[in-house]
Amino acid sequence: MLWGELAVAARAGIDGANLGLHGNNKSDAEINRALDMKLGRIVVDSLDELERVAKIASGRGETAKVMLRLTPGVHAHTHEFIATAHEDQKFGLSMAGDTTESAGLSAAEEAVAAATSYSNVELLGLHCHIGSQIFEPDGFALAAEKLLGFLAAMQAKYSIVLPELDLGGGYGIAYTPVDTPRPPAEIAQAMAAVVRSKCAELGIASPRISIEPGRAIVGTSTFTLYEVGTLKTVRVDAPVDAGGNQNVTFPRRYVSVDGGMSDNARPVLYDADYSAILASRTSDAAAQLSRVVGKHCESGDIVVRDVYLPEDVAAGDLLAVPGTGAYCWALSSNYNYLARPGVVAVRNGSARLIVRGETEEDLLNRDMGVANV
Numbered sequence: 001m002l003w004g005e006l007a008v009a010a011r012a013g014i015d016g017a018n019l020g021l022h023g024n025n026k027s028d029a030e031i032n033r034a035l036d037m038k039l040g041r042i043v044v045d046s047l048d049e050l051e052r053v054a055k056i057a058s059g060r061g062e063t064a065k066v067m068l069r070l071t072p073g074v075h076a077h078t079h080e081f082i083a084t085a086h087e088d089q090k091f092g093l094s095m096a097g098d099t100t101e102s103a104g105l106s107a108a109e110e111a112v113a114a115a116t117s118y119s120n121v122e123l124l125g126l127h128c129h130i131g132s133q134i135f136e137p138d139g140f141a142l143a144a145e146k147l148l149g150f151l152a153a154m155q156a157k158y159s160i161v162l163p164e165l166d167l168g169g170g171y172g173i174a175y176t177p178v179d180t181p182r183p184p185a186e187i188a189q190a191m192a193a194v195v196r197s198k199c200a201e202l203g204i205a206s207p208r209i210s211i212e213p214g215r216a217i218v219g220t221s222t223f224t225l226y227e228v229g230t231l232k233t234v235r236v237d238a239p240v241d242a243g244g245n246q247n248v249t250f251p252r253r254y255v256s257v258d259g260g261m262s263d264n265a266r267p268v269l270y271d272a273d274y275s276a277i278l279a280s281r282t283s284d285a286a287a288q289l290s291r292v293v294g295k296h297c298e299s300g301d302i303v304v305r306d307v308y309l310p311e312d313v314a315a316g317d318l319l320a321v322p323g324t325g326a327y328c329w330a331l332s333s334n335y336n337y338l339a340r341p342g343v344v345a346v347r348n349g350s351a352r353l354i355v356r357g358e359t360e361e362d363l364l365n366r367d368m369g370v371a372n373v
């Protein structure tokens with residue numbers, strides 16, 4: 001979590017011991033706030049940051065509890081993962097050898113050596129996060145094996161005990177019917193078996209294992225309700241269609257809704273797929289290939305790329321897009337000065353507004369040119 005997320009946790013009365021500070025570019029203010037809130041761990045992302053955390057903790061006469069975020073050279077996305085020796089990304093300390101100025105040492109090992117030398121840093125253990133929307137346990141297993149091997153080597157070489165290992169998040173959810181995530185218990189059992197056998201092979205006691213699921217906890221809790229506005233149908237000439245037929249022509253209906261990339265940036269950011277259903281009534285009308293689009297000034301402003309909706313869908317109908325509980329509201333913006341929608345919690349037939357929708361005043365009151373006119 002970063003600055004504002006810490007503020008939410010503090011205001012909600014969450015015990016800091018249960019929280020961790022993340023980020024590749026933590027400010028001194030964020031590090032100080034983490035120490036003020038007595039956070040359970042600061043997950044250090046770089047050598048530079050480790051030095052700053054030690055300095056800030058020393059200036060306060062305190063000890064900072066630290067984990068080191070390592071990049072094990074395993075990248076996973078959905079059904080695939082790739083393993084590489086070297087890392088070229090902004091997050092984490094590379095485990096690949098000789099990646100720093102100090103010949104022979106990886107950045108990860110340099111950080112372990114430095115952390116153990118600082119009297120006001122308590123090195124709790126190691127952390128990694130290999131990607132998101134992952135369905136198969138293989139990538140997690142390989143990362144766990146690599147980190148455990150490194151943990152054992154560091155314990156032996158520096159005569160230390162690293163009691164914790166955090167294997168990050170990334171557990172996939174179903175956004176569309178083709179997504180088939182495994183039950184959490186199945187993944188957990190596979191991971192536990194890997195950790196157990198690797199620790200036995202290395203002859204070390206198992207560290208305390210933690211994970212950081214994000215979307216797997218909240219993603220499917222929420223759906224977005226949109227109101228249908230303008231409709232139009234275009235003729236598409238395609239060299240080949242989804243069924244493999246060549247030189248085809250087919251109609252595609254564009255269904256415009258009252259939101260879009262400002263409330264769900266994921267399709268435009270990384271081609272994320274969603275589905276949509278007619279939510280305000282039932283319909284026996286034939287299904288028609290449709291593309292649900294937002295109302296922003298971008299032709300890439302797509303909510304659902306391809307979905308079959310009843311052909312009688314009309315302005316005023318409501319569409320529900322499921323799986324929007326993660327990385328949607330949190331990524332939302334006021335692009336085109338659209339007011340962000342509210343969030344309603346529903347349980348056992350009763351509904352409660354938990355985030356109110358923005359008003360025109362909310363939109364204008366930070367703009368010094370018009371706020372007080």
Ligand SMILES: Cc1ncc(COP(=O)(O)O)c(C=O)c1O
Nearest residue numbers: 129132169170171212213214215
């Ligand atoms: C360090 C870290 N842990 C956990 C997560 C959660 O990932 P997910 O929502 O894919 O489970 C993220 C997401 O970006 C992350 O950066």
